[in-house]
Amino acid sequence: MERLGKVSEWNDDRGFGFIAPLDGEPARVFFHVRDYRLDGRRPEAGELVKFAAQRQADGKWRAHAVRRAASATRPAKPSALARTASPRHASWLTGAVAIAAYALLVAWAIDNGRIPFEAVFVPLILSAITFVAYALDKHAAQTGRWRTPESTLHLLELAGGWPGAWIAQQTLRHKSRKPGYRVVFWTMVFLHGIALIAWCWTRS
Structure with missing residues (x-):
């Protein structure tokens, strides 16, 4: 029953x-x-x-x-302005700006000889690995299988795979609704950026 x-x-x-x-x-x-x-x-x-x-x-x-359980009343559809100002839209905009700034920083560092050109492949490869890790974790969550520890995902983000993590959050709708996880994610982004700036500074 x-x-x-x-x-x-x-x-x-x-x-x-x-x-x-x-x-x-x-x-x-x-x-x-x-x-x-x-x-x-x-x-x-x-x-x-x-x-x-x-x-x-x-x-x-x-x-x-x-x-x-079905809701007693159906909530009203948000207006176009409300959808534009939604947290998801704000997150998308913040991430896009962060990735653009990161790309400009890497380009500047290569142009000024602070890092070798080959270094540009490191965040690309790590981003691809991180995206796959997110996809596998979401599949495990949907099928009830063993999950990837959040600490592992955060380490990949800190190492330089955070752009791939952000893309996965937006496209796969995974790890994008947990405030605690989001705080740690942006902390990893900030720490990676600081580490890159410090490295470039020591190479001046």
């Missing part, structure tokens, strides 16, 4: 969480991302869901056929 509950806990990195049934019995029910009818999105803590619960051999409850 389908029941109504609220996602009380959700671990997006490990792909599982718990539902608190609104009728109070049992107190919480385990569910995995594979039990969630994705529809192109991920579960979120606090959302209302419909589910069916089944007691397992160990006596614990597990939910299956979990789906987001």
Whole structure:
């Protein structure tokens, strides 16, 4: 029988969480991302869901056929101005400006002999590797497989693959909605930029 509950806990990195049934019995029910009818999105803590619960051999409850409960009212569509000023648009603009500034810095450093021309291939290769790492991590998240640690993704960004990470965030819609992750991502971008400037300065 389908029941109504609220996602009380959700671990997006490990792909599982718990539902608190609104009728109070049992107190919480385990569910995995594979039990969630994705529809192109991920579960979120606090959302209302419909589910069916089944007691397992160990006596614990597990939910299956979990789906987001339909909202009572459909939210109004945002205006064109609101869409233009959306956080996603602002993120896209910020990233595009950062990549353009980074490209100009690398071009200036090569033109002034601060770094060899061959060095331009390093961020390109690292960006491609980072993009693939993002794509594999998203696929793992959707299929409930082992995820790539966020620390690994951040190390690739710090090493110079952050442009590929930003492109992956925009095109794959992965790691683009977690404020904590975004803060660390831009910190990696800043630290990489500072490291490049310091290197160029020592070569003057």
